[in-house]
Amino acid sequence: MQFLFWKQIIFSNKIDKILKFYTIHFTIFFIVLFIYVNYMIQLYGSKHSCSITIHYLLELLWADYEKFDVQIGSEELKKINPRGAVPAIIDTDNNVTLTQLTAISQYLAKKYPAKNLGSDGDIVNDYKLNNLLALLNSDIHTSFWPFFVTGKFTTSTDAEIINDIKSASIKKIHTNMQYLDNLLGAKQYFLFDRLTIADIYAYVLITWWAMVLGENFQELKNLKTFMGTLSSLPEIQKVSQSYK
């Protein structure tokens, strides 16, 4: 009697439906969890900082990513990058934490080759891209530091000294922008007749110059055209809007 009762329950339509329901939902849940854990890139960035370069890049690469706003120098950020600087990314796909803007850019361009934003692997082209990224990172990016974070360059609180440091910084930034304008010339992009990771980084640095220093590109026509080209990209617009 008892046996018949359980047999009825087990083979009844009801239990079949319940089993089906849970199997389908659990499968969907685990697939979503698998994709989330395995393919998500986490970007740690800060508003008004160079980390927007990586944000633009992730969008242009159609990468699966999530952005976290962190405070520069915070304990939260130091757990990811002990230097307390942005950008930093965690790529759970390869189980790595990456820092340094140009290294991250190269990594992402390689991870998503379909978008062709890196070098083509030719030894001379590799050099050209590395050369431009080094110029942007080591020479041009750093020329903004005395302007943005003057306190790192003097212990003085004297307004005259601080203004003097800022003026020297502005002069250096301007020289750098003129250099970039000449380097670009009449070309649409800096290298290889196509958009690369270096263009994205240059775009961010030129935006700083234009916005913070109120420049209007009167003298630097090549950069003006370049900025127009990049500003019109939907991915660039989407990310820029998200910071407003």
Ligand SMILES: N[C@@H](CCC(=O)N[C@@H](CS)C(=O)NCC(=O)O)C(=O)O
């Ligand atoms: N060399 C680093 C520099 C990045 C950098 O300057 N980040 C700034 C924001 S734009 C920052 O976090 N500065 C804090 C610090 O260096 O203490 C890189 O290329 O990633």
